[in-house]
Amino acid sequence: MDVLTKIPVREQDAKERATNFDEVCLGYNKEEAMNEAARCINCKNAQCVKGCPVAIDIPAFIEQVKNGNIGEAYQIISRSSALPAVCGRVCPQESQCEGKCIRGIKGDPVSIGKLERFVADWARENHIMPEGAVEKKGKSVAVIGSGPAGLTCAGDLAKMGYDVTIFEALHEPGGVLVYGIPEFRLPKQDVVAKEIENVKALGVKIETNVVVGKAVTIDELIEEEGFEAVFIGSGAGLPKFMGIPGENSNGVFSANEYLTRSNLMKAFDGNSNTPIMQSRKVAVVGGGNVAMDAARTALRLGAEVHIVYRRSEEELPARVEEVHHAKEEGIIFDLLTNPVEILADDKGWVTGMKCIRMELGEPDASGRRRPVEIPGSEFVMELDTVIMSLGTSPNPLISSTTEGLETNKWKCIVAAEENGKTSKEGVYAGGDAVTGAATVILAMGAGKAAAKGIDEYLSARM
Amino acid sequence: MYRIVKKSELTTNIYLMEVEAPRVAKRCMPGQFVIVRMDEEGERIPLTICDYDREKGTITIVFQCVGAGTKLMADLKEGDSFHDFVGPLGCPSELVNEDGESLKKKKILFVAGGVGTAPVYPQVKWLHENGVAADVIVGSKTKDLLILEKEMEAVAGNLYVTTDDGSYGRSGMVTQTIKDLVAEGKQYDVCIAIGPMIMMKFVCLLTKELNIPTVVSLNPIMVDGTGMCGACRVTVNGQVKFACVDGPEFDGHGVNFDEAMRRQQIYKTAEGRAMLALEEGDTHHGGCGNCGN
Numbered sequence: 108m109d110v111l112t113k114i115p116v117r118e119q120d121a122k123e124r125a126t127n128f129d130e131v132c133l134g135y136n137k138e139e140a141m142n143e144a145a146r147c148i149n150c151k152n153a154q155c156v157k158g159c160p161v162a163i164d165i166p167a168f169i170e171q172v173k174n175g176n177i178g179e180a181y182q183i184i185s186r187s188s189a190l191p192a193v194c195g196r197v198c199p200q201e202s203q204c205e206g207k208c209i210r211g212i213k214g215d216p217v218s219i220g221k222l223e224r225f226v227a228d229w230a231r232e233n234h235i236m237p238e239g240a241v242e243k244k245g246k247s248v249a250v251i252g253s254g255p256a257g258l259t260c261a262g263d264l265a266k267m268g269y270d271v272t273i274f275e276a277l278h279e280p281g282g283v284l285v286y287g288i289p290e291f292r293l294p295k296q297d298v299v300a301k302e303i304e305n306v307k308a309l310g311v312k313i314e315t316n317v318v319v320g321k322a323v324t325i326d327e328l329i330e331e332e333g334f335e336a337v338f339i340g341s342g343a344g345l346p347k348f349m350g351i352p353g354e355n356s357n358g359v360f361s362a363n364e365y366l367t368r369s370n371l372m373k374a375f376d377g378n379s380n381t382p383i384m385q386s387r388k389v390a391v392v393g394g395g396n397v398a399m400d401a402a403r404t405a406l407r408l409g410a411e412v413h414i415v416y417r418r419s420e421e422e423l424p425a426r427v428e429e430v431h432h433a434k435e436e437g438i439i440f441d442l443l444t445n446p447v448e449i450l451a452d453d454k455g456w457v458t459g460m461k462c463i464r465m466e467l468g469e470p471d472a473s474g475r476r477r478p479v480e481i482p483g484s485e486f487v488m489e490l491d492t493v494i495m496s497l498g499t500s501p502n503p504l505i506s507s508t509t510e511g512l513e514t515n516k517w518k519c520i521v522a523a524e525e526n527g528k529t530s531k532e533g534v535y536a537g538g539d540a541v542t543g544a545a546t547v548i549l550a551m552g553a554g555k556a557a558a559k560g561i562d563e564y565l566s567a568r569m
Numbered sequence: 570m571y572r573i574v575k576k577s578e579l580t581t582n583i584y585l586m587e588v589e590a591p592r593v594a595k596r597c598m599p600g601q602f603v604i605v606r607m608d609e610e611g612e613r614i615p616l617t618i619c620d621y622d623r624e625k626g627t628i629t630i631v632f633q634c635v636g637a638g639t640k641l642m643a644d645l646k647e648g649d650s651f652h653d654f655v656g657p658l659g660c661p662s663e664l665v666n667e668d669g670e671s672l673k674k675k676k677i678l679f680v681a682g683g684v685g686t687a688p689v690y691p692q693v694k695w696l697h698e699n700g701v702a703a704d705v706i707v708g709s710k711t712k713d714l715l716i717l718e719k720e721m722e723a724v725a726g727n728l729y730v731t732t733d734d735g736s737y738g739r740s741g742m743v744t745q746t747i748k749d750l751v752a753e754g755k756q757y758d759v760c761i762a763i764g765p766m767i768m769m770k771f772v773c774l775l776t777k778e779l780n781i782p783t784v785v786s787l788n789p790i791m792v793d794g795t796g797m798c799g800a801c802r803v804t805v806n807g808q809v810k811f812a813c814v815d816g817p818e819f820d821g822h823g824v825n826f827d828e829a830m831r832r833q834q835i836y837k838t839a840e841g842r843a844m845l846a847l848e849e850g851d852t853h854h855g856g857c858g859n860c861g862n
Contacts, residue, residue: 276795278606278613278653286797316655318795322592344797348809355802355809355828357835364798372612372792380612380637381792382836455831502796504814 111214114143116221121435125406128290128375131432132196135218137177140225144172146210147217154207155219160552161259163187165204165219172222181230184223185237189262189306190255190551192231192298193284195224198548199426231301237266239309244268246565249334251319251505254282255547256340256538258306259554260527260561265309267562272334274317279371282342283547286371287363289400291407292429295370320504325512325534335568336533336561339520340554343539344502348495349392353449358384358457362393362401362496369404386410386492390460392446393496394418396546399429401494402438412438413488417445417465417478443467443478447485449493459489498544509534519543526560527553535561571605571651574627579716582634583684584643585619591626593618593656599691600662600786600818603628604794606653607645612638615791617688617763617817618657628656631687631716658794659817662692662761663784669699677703678750678757678781679725680743680772682764683710686717688786689763694724702726704755706746708764712737743768744775757781762821766833770826783821787812789832803829 117133118124124131135143147169155165164183171180184191200206200220208216230236246269250261253275261271279285284299293299307313317323319341328334346361348354365383368374372381387410391402394416406412414433416423419442423430434440441462448461464484467476506514513521513530520529520536527535537553539545575587593603602617620629634643645651664672677696681689686707696703705725709715710733722728730738731746739746743764751757760783762772769785776783789812791801796814803812806823810816 276655277793278655286793316653317592318655318658321657322596322655344795345811346797346799348799348802350809355804355832357831361799364792364800367792367798373610379610384835455828502814504795 110146111210113146113215113218114139116218121432121437124291125436128407130294131291134228135221135225137175137225137229140172140222141175143218144169144222147173148209150209154209155204155217158203158205158207159187160203160548161187161555163223168226169217169219169222172226177226177229178233178235180226181235182238184226187555188551189237189259190302190547191223192227192302193255193293194548194551195220195222195227196293196298197288197546199546201427203548227302231297236308237262237305240266240268242268243270244565246270247272247334248336248338248561248565249274249328249332250338250340251325252276252282252340252342252538252540253280253303253313254284254340254342254538254550256342256540256550256554256557257282257338258303259551260338260340260537260558261311262306262309263555263558264561265306265311267558269562269565270310272312272314274319274323275313275315276318276341277371278315280313280315286367287397287400289366289370289404290375291403292400318504320508325505325509325531329533336535336565338527338554338557338561339505339529339534339536339540340538340550341502341505341540343499343544345500346495347497347500349446349497351446351448353451353457354495356449356451356457357455358386358451358491359449359493359495360384362391362397362494363499365401365494366397366404369408375404375408383408384492388490389413389492389494390415390441390446390488390490391494391496392416393498394423394425395496395498396425396429398496399425399433399438401496403433403436405492405494406436406438410492413441414438415441415444415446415460415462415488417443418475419443419467422475441488445478445480446493450487457491457493459487460493461485461487499539500543501540505540517543522557523560524553525556526563527557528560528564533564571654573645573647573649573651576645576647579631580714582643583631583714583716584634585629585631586645587622587627587629588651588654589626590628590654590656593628593654594621594623594626597621597628597657598661598665599695600665600688601657601659602688602794602817603630603654603656604658604791605630605642605651605655607638607641608652611641611652613653613792613794614638614642615658615788615794615813617786617788618691619687620691620694628654631684633684655794659813660815662818664692664761665695672696672699672701675701675758676756677701678747678760679703679705680708680747680760680762680764680768681705682708682743682762682768683714684716685764685768685786686721689761690717690721690724692761693721697724704750704757705729706731706743706750708733708743708746708768709737710734742771744771747772747775747779751779759784760821761785766826766830769821769824770830773821773824773826777822784818785821785824786817787819787824787829788817789829790835803832
C-alpha cells in the first residue's frame with residue numbers, strides 16, 4: 108500500500124446518479140477506514156485539530172479507528188461535535204483539518220472527513236448514542252433555530268446539564284440541513300433526522316412552527332417563559348437577487364426557493380403536493396456550494412444545467428468535491444460570464460438570459476482578481492429557468508423585535524467570536540445570523556463557543 | 570396540538586375552521602396570516618386570519634377548496650388536527666398602529682371580494698371594538714356564494730352587499746358600488762380592498778381616479794412565509810418586496826398587478842395536475858392538458 112495515497116472512497120457512478128437522488132458518496136467500510144486511519148502519523152502538535160472549528164481531537168479518534176475501536180472513536184468525536192455524520196459529509200475539509208494535515212505536504216492528506224463519516228455512520232447503525240449529562244443544573248436556555256449552530260449549542264448545553272428548548276420556525280428541525288442541502292449529499296432520514304434524534308436524546312426539546320420575533324419575542328422568552336439565557340442561531344435566510352431587468356419573470360427562482368421545494372417539501376420525489384418547475388434548460392447564477400446543490404438538483408429533475416459565474420474556476424467558492432461531482436454529472440460551467448438581463452415572452456415566461464463575457468483584472472478587496480466586463484461581448488443563452496444563487500442576508504425578524512440587540516451595517520447580529528455574547532444581557536448569537544452566509548461547520552463552531560459563553564454566564568449568576 | 574374545535578361549510582366549497590393555536594392566538598393582529606399543513610407530505614398553505622380568540626387560544630380560518638392541498642383540508646373534521654399551524658406571519662394591518670383619535674375621524678371603506686371577505690372581517694371587527702364604524706362593500710358572484718354576511722353586519726357601520734348576477738343586494742361588481750356610493754355623496758379617506766387579484770386591480774384603478782388612498786392584501790405563491798424563499802416577490806412602486814415579510818398589505822396604487830397575477834400562474838398547471846391526479850387516482854387517463862394523453 109502506498110502511504111502517500113489516500114484510500115479511495117466508493118461513489119455512485121456519475122451517469123447513474125445524475126438521474127437519482129440517492130447519496131453520491133458511499134463512504135468507507137471498516138476495513139477501508141482502518142487502512143486509511145493507519146496513514147495518520149499521530150502528530151504530537153496536531154495541526155488538523157487547529158484547522159477544525161469545533162476542535163475535534165482528530166488524532167485520538169483516528170487512533171481508535173486504526174485499532175478497530177469505532178465506538179470509542181465515536182465518543183471522542185461526540186465530545187466536540189453534535190453532528191459528525193453531517194460534518195463528515197459537508198465540511199470543507201480541504202481548507203480545514205485536511206488542509207493542515209502533515210501528510211498533505213507530500214501526497215494526499217489523511218481523509219479525515221471520510222473517517223469521521225464512517226465513525227458516525229457505524230455508531231448509528233450500531234445504535235450507539237453520545238453520552239449525556241450526569242447532573243442537571245435546573246436552569247433553562249432557549250435556542251432559536253435548529254440549524255447547525257442551534258443544534259450544536261443545544262447539544263453542548265444539554266451535556267453540561269441545562270434544560271434546553273429549541274424553537275424552530277419551519278415544520279421540521281434541521282435548518283439548512285433539511286431545506287438547503289440536497290438528499291444526494293446529505294440523506295435526510297438516515298443522517299440528519301438521526302443526528303437530531305441524538306441531540307433530543309440528550310434531553311433537548313424542540314418546538315417547531317414557532318417564528319421568534321412574530322409569535323413570541325426574545326424578551327418574552329426571558330421574562331414570561333422562564334429562560335435564563337437565549338442563543339440566536341436563526342441563520343441567514345433572505346435570498347439576494349441581482350436587480351437586473353426581467354428578474355421577476357416566471358421561471359426565475361432563488362436557490363433557496365428551488366432547494367426548499369425540492370428538499371424540505373420533497374418535490375423531487377413526485378409524491379409531494381408541492382410543485383417544482385419542470386425545466387428543460389436551466390442557468391444557475393453563482394459559484395458557491397448552494398449553486399452546485401441547485402444545479403445538481405435541476406440536473407436530476409431532468410434539465411440541461413449551466414453554472415454561470417462571473418469569475419474563473421480558481422475563484423469558485425464551492426468545495427472542490429462539489430465542483431468535481433457536478434462536472435462528472437454533466438453540469439456545464441460557463442465561467443467568466445455575467446448575466447445582464449433576463450428575457451421573457453409576452454406572457455412573462457423566461458426565454459433566455461443576456462450575458463456578458465468577463466476577464467480578470469487587478470485583485471479587489473477580497474484578494475481575488477476582479478472580474479471586468481469585455482465591451483461588446485454580450486450574447487444570449489436560451490433558457491426556461493434561472494436560479495439565482497448569490498448568497499443570503501440575515502432575516503431582520505429577530506433583530507427588529509429585540510430591543511438592545513446591536514446589529515452591523517449588513518444587519519448581522521453583533522456577537523463576540525470567543526463566546527457569542529451580544530449587546531443584550533443573557534443573549535448570545537452565532538452562525539450565519541452573525542457572520543452572514545458561511546458554512547455548516549463554522550456555524551457549529553459558533554454554537555459551541557456560545558454554549559461555553561452561556562455556561563460561564565449562568566454559572567456566575569448562581 | 571392544532572386541533573379543529575369547530576368546522577362549518579359557509580357555502581359550497583368555502584369552509585370555516587376554528588383551530589387551537591395558542592401561540593398564534595396570543596399575538597396575532599388583523600392583517601396577518603398563518604401557514605398550515607395537513608400531514609407530513611402536505612404542502613404549506615398560507616391563509617389569512619379571519620378571527621382569533623385570545624382566551625380560548627384559537628384562530629379562525631376560512632378557505633376555498635381550490636387545489637389538492639385545500640381539498641385534503643376540507644376533508645378534516647371537528648376533533649381532527651392540523652399537522653402544522655404557524656404564525657402569525659406578515660405585518661399587521663397599518664390601521665391597528667394608528668392613534669385611536671385620528672382613526673375615529675377617518676372615513677374608512679372596506680371592499681371585500683369572495684373569500685376575501687374573511688380577512689376583511691377581523692379588521693372591521695377590530696375597528697368596531699375600538700369605536701370606529703367602517704363602511705364595508707362585500708362582493709360575491711352570486712347569492713349562494715356570499716359568506717359572513719351576519720357577522721359583518723354586526724361590526725360594520727354600513728354594509729353594502731353586491732352580487733355580480735344581481736341575485737342578492739345590489740347588482741354588479743364592487744367597483745360599481747364604490748362609484749354609486751361616491752355619487753351618493755359618500756367620502757372616504759382610505760380604502761382597504763381584499764379579494765381576487767383582478768378585483769383589487771380594478772378597485773385600485775378606480776380609487777386612484779377618485780383619489781382615495783387604497784391598501785390591498787396580496788396572496789402570492791409562497792413557501793416558508795418568513796422571507797426565506799423569495800417566491801412571493803412583488804413589485805410595489807418600482808421596488809421588489811417580499812409579500813410575506815414586507816406585506817401582505819401594500820399601497821394598492823403602487824402594486825404591479827399584471828406581474829403579480831402572472832406570477833400567481835407559475836404552478837397553475839402543476840396544481841391542476843395534482844388536483845386531477847387526486848380526484849381520479851389510478852383512473853386518470855388524461856384530459857388535464859399536461860400529461861400528454
